[in-house]
Amino acid sequence: MENQRETKTVLQRLSVERPLLEFEFLKRVRKDEAKLDILISVGDQDDGGIAIDGISNVRQIQVPKFAPLTNDQFRECQQLWPCHFHPSKEIERLRSGQFFSTDELESLEGLMQQALESARHSAETGNQPRGGVVVNSNGDIVARGHDLSSIHPMFTCESVLIDLVARWQGGGALDIATQSPHLCHSSTPCDDTYLCTGLDVILTHEPDLENAMALLHSRVRRVIYGCTVKNGALGSRWWLHCQSGLNHHFLVFRGLSKEQVHELDHQDP
Numbered sequence: 048m049e050n051q052r053e054t055k056t057v058l059q060r061l062s063v064e065r066p067l068l069e070f071e072f073l074k075r076v077r078k079d080e081a082k083l084d085i086l087i088s089v090g091d092q093d094d095g096g097i098a099i100d101g102i103s104n105v106r107q108i109q110v111p112k113f114a115p116l117t118n119d120q121f122r123e124c125q126q127l128w129p130c131h132f133h134p135s136k137e138i139e140r141l142r143s144g145q146f147f148s149t150d151e152l153e154s155l156e157g158l159m160q161q162a163l164e165s166a167r168h169s170a171e172t173g174n175q176p177r178g179g180v181v182v183n184s185n186g187d188i189v190a191r192g193h194d195l196s197s198i199h200p201m202f203t204c205e206s207v208l209i210d211l212v213a214r215w216q217g218g219g220a221l222d223i224a225t226q227s228p229h230l231c232h233s234s235t236p237c238d239d240t241y242l243c244t245g246l247d248v249i250l251t252h253e254p255d256l257e258n259a260m261a262l263l264h265s266r267v268r269r270v271i272y273g274c275t276v277k278n279g280a281l282g283s284r285w286w287l288h289c290q291s292g293l294n295h296h297f298l299v300f301r302g303l304s305k306e307q308v309h310e311l312d313h314q315d316p
Contacts, residue, residue, distance in 0.1 A: 108128070162249050169204075173197045184247075205258035249303070263297070
């Protein structure tokens with residue numbers, strides 16, 4: 048477009064007749080020396096049915112298909128077409144491998160030790176060697192539990208932990224005794240926490256699809272586990288927490304104390 052004084056009128060018309068929709072991260076205009084390049088349409092939109100005075104030399108070009116999430120992606124996108132970009136400190140910390148501080152890692156390792164102790168107790172009582180703890184944002188344990196599938200096949204470690212959180216909140220549905228230190232919830236009165244909103248779950252093993260969905264419906268903040276499993280749903284066979292069609296998403300980290308969890312799996316019964 049050579050007459051830049053008409054730019055505002057052209058952009059107003061395009062926003063109505065050719066909205067960018069899911070490509071709104073793309074800027075509509077690119078300045079190229081003495082003239083402006085204007086993005087008329089993207090993807091499958093038909094650009095042949097619109098005629099705008101002042102626009103000439105209509106051509107096809109490549110533009111980014113997805114919005115950039117990192118600084119590196121932003122620089123690559125800019126080489127094709129200008130983009131809007133809002134950097135995420137969280138994503139950059141994840142990519143740098145420095146998401147957790149040294150103190151946070153030490154705290155998580157200590158929590159995993161308690162999950163491992165509960166998993167060992169679980170195996171000694173005829174259940175699967177699976178243990179876990181639920182903690183709030185301050186790192187305080189609000190529930191600690193393990194597998195109880197010898198009582199009922201639905202009493203998995205994840206289900207037990209969710210029920211213990213519910214008991215902490217004044218509810219609970221599973222018929223299990225909680226006198227054991229390996230099956231307990233916080234004695235501190237619960238605040239107005241909704242389900243597991245804002246809570247982190249530390250597990251010895253990756254949840255399968257059914258248990259991962261239970262955690263998702265419980266609105267957990269993060270899941271941190273030690274070892275993967277064959278039918279794991281949080282990074283092994285499936286990536287449930289990344290499914291775009293779901294109404295809740297959470298962060299997942301794996302590999303915490305994985306050597307000790309691996310040893311637990313190979314201990315003689």
